[in-house]
Each structure stands twice: as structure tokens, then as C-alpha cells.
Amino acid sequence: MSRYQTDDSYLNKDTKLQLQQKIIHYHSEIISYQNKIKKMEHEFEKEKIRNKYLQEKLHEVQHTNLESYEKEIAALQAKLLSYEVALEEEKSRIQILEAKLIQPIQNVESIKIVKAEPVLRMQSLFNYSFINTQIEDDEESFISILGDFIIENLGTVPLHSPIICIRIVPINAGHLSGKIAINQSISGSQFEDSLQEEWQFVHENWKEKVKGKGEYWIKPVKQVTLNPSERIIFSNFELNLKRIVEQGSIIAEGFAYCSEIPNGIPALNKIILNM
Structure with missing residues (x-):
């Protein structure tokens, strides 16, 4: 077995280890972003309920403190919009990470295992x-x-x-x-x-x-x-x-x-x- 073949074998092992570490990292990031999305979706639902509640209150009181309610509703709508934007961004990041995750897996599968030649000594x-x-x-x-x-x-x-x-x-x-x-x-x-x-x-x-x-x-x-x-x-x-x-x-x-x-x-x- 030549020295170059031995070096290639070690290189393939190092490359495979690096790719496996990347896969673990990407998995961790995906789980983190998925948790963030769930939290945002929960907050989004809460804000929707709160908005509905305020809308009902506004209808009830009509002219009573109408201006303050309208301002609060406008603020809540702006907050809802920001949640929607953040949610879209996190979903986009997950798609990018999933694409990165697929590529290392394909690279690992494409690595050829170099079998060491027998040494007679x-x-x-x-x-x-x-x-x-x-x-x-x-x-x-x-x-x-x-x-x-x-x-x-x-x-x-x-x-x-x-x-x-x-x-x-x-x-x-x-x-x-x-x-x-x-x-x-x-x-x-x-x-x-x-x-x-x-x-x-x-x-x-x-x-x-x-x-x-x-x-x-x-x-x-x-x-x-x-x-x-x-x-x-x-x-x-x-x-x-x-x-x-x-x-x-x-x-x-x-x-x-x-x-x-x-x-x-x-x-x-x-x-x-x-x-």
C-alpha cells in the first residue's frame, strides 16, 4: 500500500467526520427554529384572541374611550403584522437549513471507502x-x-x-x-x-x-x-x-x-x- 493511498484513506475519514458534524449542527438549528415558530404561532393566536376581545369591547362601548381603543387595536395589528413577517422569515431559514442538510448526506453517500491494500512483511x-x-x-x-x-x-x-x-x-x-x-x-x-x-x-x-x-x-x-x-x-x-x-x-x-x-x-x- 502506497503512502498516497493511506493519506487518501485518512482524508476520506476526516471528510466523513466533518460532514457528520455539520449534519448534527444543522439538525440542532432546525429544531431550534421549529421551536421558535411554535412559540410565535402561539403568540400569534393569543394576539388574535386579544384583538377579537378588544374589537368586541370596542363595539360595546362604541363612543366610550373610542380613540384609545382604536390606537390599541392599531398597535395590535402592527404587532400581528410583525409576527407574520418573523414567522415567514423563520420558515424561510428552515427551508435553507434543510437544503444544506440534504447536501452533506449526499456527500457522505458518495464517499468511496478506500480499502487498504494487504501488506506482506x-x-x-x-x-x-x-x-x-x-x-x-x-x-x-x-x-x-x-x-x-x-x-x-x-x-x-x-x-x-x-x-x-x-x-x-x-x-x-x-x-x-x-x-x-x-x-x-x-x-x-x-x-x-x-x-x-x-x-x-x-x-x-x-x-x-x-x-x-x-x-x-x-x-x-x-x-x-x-x-x-x-x-x-x-x-x-x-x-x-x-x-x-x-x-x-x-x-x-x-x-x-x-x-x-x-x-x-x-x-x-x-x-x-x-x-
Whole structure:
């Protein structure tokens, strides 16, 4: 997934949120104006009743205080007129707000949801330490390294059937040992309680792979699926490396594979021993 597509997705979400906020605002204003109209209509009815009452009184008294009644009636008529004008204005405002309300709803419906593209990403690394030091002037001594090899799914899709390759260079510089089942026909139920700990060699001729290329190919005994953010660990392996001065450096390299990444990826670090 490209950065631009991610930005577009966030933009669509922000736009949708803004439109929803506008809709809430317009709804609130419409309710307010509707309440005002109801109040005005109520006042208008009251004034009509009052006007009728005064008209009746005027008819009754005829010439008694006629002038004052006529002035009061004129004032009430002017007030009624102002209420009518205000009522028309509020109705006009409601029509405008309703039109504005319809437009954001249409905009929300027209927004296309951008689906994020799946991300395929795997990471692997060594975590190790030396458990003893070399012996001076002893060319046949071994240096032991205890460590873990970690594979982690950093993508957004599951990864299936992880495989590890650990290669020692030079080929005859040492050997790898750990929790690796030699017999590949072992029942999976035997390791149900330790899925992350039990491994087996990928190839039946694994010894030839070691002798010919210095490569140890291993996989979990049971089928494994790494979901996003999950990891699997080949733990507590031991590298016994020969301390041979003429070789200069001994390097242990790691590679991780899975069904989705058949070409594999190298580990983030290497184990390097300088003689």
C-alpha cells in the first residue's frame, strides 16, 4: 500500500467526520427554529384572541374611550403584522437549513471507502550471547554461542509454513544443535504443548545439506500460521564454533521463508566471530 493511498484513506475519514458534524449542527438549528415558530404561532393566536376581545369591547362601548381603543387595536395589528413577517422569515431559514442538510448526506453517500491494500512483511533476527570464552593457544577449542532465532509478521496478512535456514561460513567451522526432531514421522500430537519449541529438519538428506553448504534447514513440527504481529521462535539453539586462527572470521547467517515469501529474507543481523 502506497503512502498516497493511506493519506487518501485518512482524508476520506476526516471528510466523513466533518460532514457528520455539520449534519448534527444543522439538525440542532432546525429544531431550534421549529421551536421558535411554535412559540410565535402561539403568540400569534393569543394576539388574535386579544384583538377579537378588544374589537368586541370596542363595539360595546362604541363612543366610550373610542380613540384609545382604536390606537390599541392599531398597535395590535402592527404587532400581528410583525409576527407574520418573523414567522415567514423563520420558515424561510428552515427551508435553507434543510437544503444544506440534504447536501452533506449526499456527500457522505458518495464517499468511496478506500480499502487498504494487504501488506506482506516479515522480519527475522538473532538474539544470542557467548556462554564461554576461547582458550588461548588451543587451536582445537570450541566457542559456544547460545541464542534464539525470531521470525515476526510485521504485515497485515497471515503468513503460513515458516522455514528457517541457518548457514555457517566456513562450512566446517562448527555445527548447530537445538530442539530439532530427527525423525520427521513423529506424531504431531507428541508436541501439542510445545508448538513454538519443537522443530524438525526440512529435508531428509539434511546431513548432506550441512556437509555440502553448511546450511541447517528447519521448520516447526506442526503446521504454523503467523497472524499479523505474531512471532515464532527457534529458541535455545547452540552454535559450537571451532577456534581456528587461519580462518579469520566465522559467520552464522539466518534466513526466513514462508509460503507467501518463497524467496526468503535475510535476518537483520549476523553472528560474527573474529579469530
